[in-house]
Amino acid sequence: MIRIRSSRVAALVFILCGFGLCVPFVAFAAGRAPQATKPAAAPPGKPLFEGACAVCHGMDGSGGNGPNIRHAAARLGPNGIEDLVKVGFIGSGMPTFPQLGDEKIRQIVDYVVSFDQEASGTQPGDAQKGKEIYRSKNCSQCHIVNGQGGNLGPDLTRVGTRLSPGSLSDAITSPGLKLPLDANLAERAAFRAYLMQRAVTKDGREITGLRVNDDTFSVQLRDAGGQIHSLRKLDLQKLEDLPGKSWMPSYKDGLSETQLNDLVSYLAGLRGAR
Amino acid sequence: MWNAGSYDPETNTLYWGTGNPAPDWNGDGRLGDNLFTCSLIAVDANTGKMKWYFQFSPHETHDWDSAQPPILFDAAVKGKPRKLVSLANRNGFYYVLDRTTGEFLTGIPFVKQTWAQGLDAKGRPITLPNIEPTVEGTLVYPAITGGINWNSPSYSPLTGLFYVPAREAGSYYIKGEEKMAPGNSVGMVGGGGGGAKFMTGDDVYTTVRGLEATTGRKTWEFKMTGDAWTGTLATAGGLVFSADAGSNLFALDALTGKPLWHLQVGTAVRANPITYAVDGEQYVVAVAGNSVFAFTLPQVAQAPQAPAQGH
Numbered sequence A: 001m002i003r004i005r006s007s008r009v010a011a012l013v014f015i016l017c018g019f020g021l022c023v024p025f026v027a028f029a030a031g032r033a034p035q036a037t038k039p040a041a042a043p044p045g046k047p048l049f050e051g052a053c054a055v056c057h058g059m060d061g062s063g064g065n066g067p068n069i070r071h072a073a074a075r076l077g078p079n080g081i082e083d084l085v086k087v088g089f090i091g092s093g094m095p096t097f098p099q100l101g102d103e104k105i106r107q108i109v110d111y112v113v114s115f116d117q118e119a120s121g122t123q124p125g126d127a128q129k130g131k132e133i134y135r136s137k138n139c140s141q142c143h144i145v146n147g148q149g150g151n152l153g154p155d156l157t158r159v160g161t162r163l164s165p166g167s168l169s170d171a172i173t174s175p176g177l178k179l180p181l182d183a184n185l186a187e188r189a190a191f192r193a194y195l196m197q198r199a200v201t202k203d204g205r206e207i208t209g210l211r212v213n214d215d216t217f218s219v220q221l222r223d224a225g226g227q228i229h230s231l232r233k234l235d236l237q238k239l240e241d242l243p244g245k246s247w248m249p250s251y252k253d254g255l256s257e258t259q260l261n262d263l264v265s266y267l268a269g270l271r272g273a274r
Numbered sequence B: 001m002w003n004a005g006s007y008d009p010e011t012n013t014l015y016w017g018t019g020n021p022a023p024d025w026n027g028d029g030r031l032g033d034n035l036f037t038c039s040l041i042a043v044d045a046n047t048g049k050m051k052w053y054f055q056f057s058p059h060e061t062h063d064w065d066s067a068q069p070p071i072l073f074d075a076a077v078k079g080k081p082r083k084l085v086s087l088a089n090r091n092g093f094y095y096v097l098d099r100t101t102g103e104f105l106t107g108i109p110f111v112k113q114t115w116a117q118g119l120d121a122k123g124r125p126i127t128l129p130n131i132e133p134t135v136e137g138t139l140v141y142p143a144i145t146g147g148i149n150w151n152s153p154s155y156s157p158l159t160g161l162f163y164v165p166a167r168e169a170g171s172y173y174i175k176g177e178e179k180m181a182p183g184n185s186v187g188m189v190g191g192g193g194g195g196a197k198f199m200t201g202d203d204v205y206t207t208v209r210g211l212e213a214t215t216g217r218k219t220w221e222f223k224m225t226g227d228a229w230t231g232t233l234a235t236a237g238g239l240v241f242s243a244d245a246g247s248n249l250f251a252l253d254a255l256t257g258k259p260l261w262h263l264q265v266g267t268a269v270r271a272n273p274i275t276y277a278v279d280g281e282q283y284v285v286a287v288a289g290n291s292v293f294a295f296t297l298p299q300v301a302q303a304p305q306a307p308a309q310g311h
Helices: A045-052 A070-085 A103-119 A127-136 A163-175 A187-194 A257-268
Strands: A011-015 A024-028 A196-201 A206-214 A218-224 A230-232 A237-240 B006-008 B013-017 B039-043 B050-055 B071-077 B080-088 B095-096 B106-110 B118-119 B125-127 B139-140 B152-157 B162-169 B172-175 B194-198 B205-212 B218-224 B238-242 B249-253 B259-265 B273-279 B281-288 B289-297
Touching: A045 A103, A070 A103, A070 B152, A103 B071, A127 A257, A163 A257, A196 A218, B006 B071, B071 B152, B080 B162, B162 B238, B205 B238, B238 B281
Parallel strands: none
Antiparallel strands: A011 A024, A011 B194, A196 A206, A196 A237, A206 A218, A218 A230, B006 B013, B013 B039, B039 B050, B071 B080, B080 B095, B095 B106, B118 B125, B139 B172, B152 B162, B162 B205, B172 B194, B205 B218, B238 B249, B249 B259, B273 B281, B281 B289
């Protein structure tokens, strides 16, 4: 159960008890592509981000108790990020930061935008070739990209903003892989949504499907035919995880290392229809 | 101090749990017990003079402060009536003390913990080797957020149970450079001297547990899906209210932990549910996101146990 990926080590979580929040922030200190050249001066948004945002989003924005925002710029654009910082997100735990003022908020936004630029420049293969592999391996039979494809598996339109190249590679070669202990919140959410589960009701009915959603009192499973079953946990005699099981075949032997890298690069570049 | 304390009007005493020492994860520059951090402090409400203290975690290095709300209750211990204060500590242990003297009576883990062999006769932890934060990270239970955090437990004199919102998880604790400087506060960037990385996975869950208040023995638990951050409310009607991470506000049977009612309120419930009466009518109120949900029972001769929805 306990497994750390060597590619993503040393993360730091601090606690900001003074805020009464006591939520962790995570800083991935190693494992990202090392930058050969050091910038002359730290951007002004960096200390502000580390003081105000890292508590939830991690020192490098890759998430902790809050979501991974390394690709927020691809999804929201600088103005969208600025709006979110100013207005907050009620009910999510994302507060507003009136004490910072417009100038400092813009510096933070610039810094968040720089994550996205940095992260998109480190792909392991050729995305164009990867797109061709995606087509030839019929991935769209089960996955949607920009509205096209089947919905048995996860929609991949924005998968590059959710999963790191390492996690994408794992998902292709070992579908249904057990959740790595160091997965960030977004990765956890993606994993939970596509875990296979087997439910047995008290009257003996058996349903195996992908977990679409669950909470303390209910679970929704999507079966192989695409039908969604909403079940009350009180009505179940058994609900078991089927880790390692997936309807997706493994492409461990079906792809060369180069092809895998190309496919990963294509998927890592999928960052939302624009 | 960053959480609520308790007040005993009978003895005019305030009880407060204190925070952890800084830098949080690097104790090299602060040898010794670091009094009065990670302690429960009894203070005379008029003079502010300390009556007694009890330190839960001497020389703490995992960010487990002891700011959790103390609960005051009276009960018999080994056949003798005692005035007690109990605290479910972030370090994973549940403690019962005599609230007039600070004498340690009982302490047992209420979640998985891997840092102490146990507590000695005075309540001081007997720590295990290899639990200190390291540069590469040391896996220790409970997690950085503790066996409990700010969310309040509750107690019912009807059942004699202590209802703790417990967190089952571990963390990799990382030792960093010590950078404490005047003005840096606990846990802040530059002041923490390290950090921790969260563990996630199947062993990680939150739960409401009914502990026998005088011993800490678990009598039941209600396991939740996801990472809940809500305290508990025990009522004289034999209910325990709380909420899960999926925005379900719920009521449990205070004696058995059996779920009796729940309502999907649509957004996170992070504050404790509360209850009060106006003109003899009892309300239960929970804050969810930017909404306040209030509930009361229907006006019937024989009210059912579970509350009906109102708004």
